[in-house]
Amino acid sequence: MTLQRVKLLFNGRWDENSQYHDFRDCDAYIPSNSSFQQFVEYIQGKLFPSGELTISRLIMYWIGSSNSNLISIVEDKYILWLMLMLPDSPEIDLCVVVDHVSSVAQNSQNTLYLNNESTNIDQSFKHPAGNNEIVDSQDFDVFQSGIPIRVGLPFSSKSVLKKAIYFLALKNSFELTTTRSNKTSFEIHCKDMSCGWYLRASVYRGGGVWIVQKFIDNHKCCIDIVKDGHRQATSWIVAECTKGTSESSYIGLPPFSTALIENNPGTYTTQEFDDEGRFKYYFIALAASIDAWKFCFPIMSVDGACLKNNFMGTLFSACTLEGNSQIVPLAFVVVNYENDASWSWFFRNLKAIFGDSNDHVIMSDGHKSIAKGVSSVYDFAEHELCAFICIKTLLRTISHVQL
Structure with a gap:
């Protein structure tokens, strides 16, 4: 039979913050497979063998913790839980507080163990929501x-x-x-x-x-x-933190923009809807990116990537390199469709923030809408194709050609 050491606290007092003070303590070695009733009877015999006092309540108590929600031991499952917890508490900071009453009170209730109600006691292992025993992601x-x-x-x-x-x-x-x-x-x-x-x-x-x-x-x-x-x-x-439905994400864009600008002064955001009030485009450039542009090479790399949420769409992005050849993100746009109109809208906002000059180069793959957007929006910036993409496309094209 395996015995488990249980630290008992008794003859103390509770304060308004659920802290137990001025107590006596002793160690009891109780069979780890005890039932609730056996557990109570053993402690009764250990502390009050003459029967002049009777256990009224057993409470799990962690020494040194806030104990804002105490757990009252009222049935077998609590004993099982306690016996599982104690071996992992080498410092014996998990104790059992033994509240007791006189034998007169015990006789009036005609029970060995009185389950007194208390506003500070949790009667089950419920999580804060009170509807399940274990806290989960939901x-x-x-x-x-x-x-x-x-x-x-x-x-x-x-x-x-x-x-x-x-x-x-x-x-x-x-x-x-x-x-x-x-x-x-x-x-x-x-x-x-x-x-x-x-x-x-x-x-x-x-x-x-x-x-x-x-x-x-x-x-x-x-x-x-x-x-x-x-x-x-x-x-x-x-x-x-940002998990949610696709609908809630799009609906939350206006308050998100407001909060972003309030917490990051200088940030630029704008949004456009169609004639029926449905989402079309959303543009964002953080203040840090806008400020960093003046210290970077005047070369922007732009590209698009398909979104895989319920509404699909495309994510446009623009980035550059700083003096240490590290990538600096400049701006992002979510659009409903990738076409001439969406790329032109993206470039108009880029131009409004980052300007247009003879030194300015916009680099991309060979998408025709990008070329049309740059030529229609910019007066001085040049559009160039990425050499890496050009070589990759060339190799893929001639891979089946025998020279």
């Missing part, structure tokens, strides 16, 4: 500002857990550093090592569910550590 659609993380909260995978943590960091503008990340455990803390913010989670043994074991949500770092550069804003997180 829950971010409900909690758009982020999942409220707490100790004991289960996540369907490690990636969902990390997403919740990174969303929290982005929302509150602080940076995190991962200290441990493997197949069974994940630890992360504030970038400022003197700050107490800390989270540890581990995976269920033999399963893919991740549980938050310890969470200290208390920042004490200095102001220069609280960053708005968003180190956690990786391409993966940005992609997660």
Whole structure:
């Protein structure tokens, strides 16, 4: 029979913040396959063998954590969960608080274990939305500002857990550093090592569910550590944040443009609709790209790529090279169709922002609409074909010709 060490806290007091103070503690070794009733009876015999006091409530409690949502132990599944969690808590920060009443109260209820109601107690392993037991990716659609993380909260995978943590960091503008990340455990803390913010989670043994074991949500770092550069804003997180339907993406373009210009002064955007109010073109050039143009070679490379969303369309782009021969993106356009009209509209906006001069060269493949657009819009800029594309086309053409 395998025994599991369980740290018991008792004879203490609760404060208004769900913190347990002035308690006594002892270790109990309980069979890991115990049922709920066996678990209660063992603790009763361990702490109150004479029967003068009776257990009224057992509560899972993490020492050093906020414990804003405590979990009351009320049936077998909680004992199973506890026995799975404890081996992964080597510091014994996961404890069981034993609330008790006098034998008179016990006799009046005629039960060994009183399931008292409390506003601070969670009666099940529910996630913040309250409709499932495990937090999954779709829950971010409900909690758009982020999942409220707490100790004991289960996540369907490690990636969902990390997403919740990174969303929290982005929302509150602080940076995190991962200290441990493997197949069974994940630890992360504030970038400022003197700050107490800390989270540890581990995976269920033999399963893919991740549980938050310890969470200290208390920042004490200095102001220069609280960053708005968003180190956690990786391409993966940005992609997660921008998920949505094709319809919502197009409908959201006007407020997106407004927010972009407010946060990036000097950014240029414009949009065009057809006679029936349907989307035609959308143009965007960031302020950083506009400012960088004066330090780059006066050569623009333009190209188009097919979009594969529900509405199809084409993405136009323009880029150049800076002094260190690094690519600098200049502008992007989404159009409904790639034709003479859409390319001309693109070039008119490019000319309005980046100008037109004798030194200006626009380089592209051999698409006829590009050549027509450049000749109809620009007065001085020259249009040239990309040598690489020309050679590639030539080789493909003569590959079957025997010389």
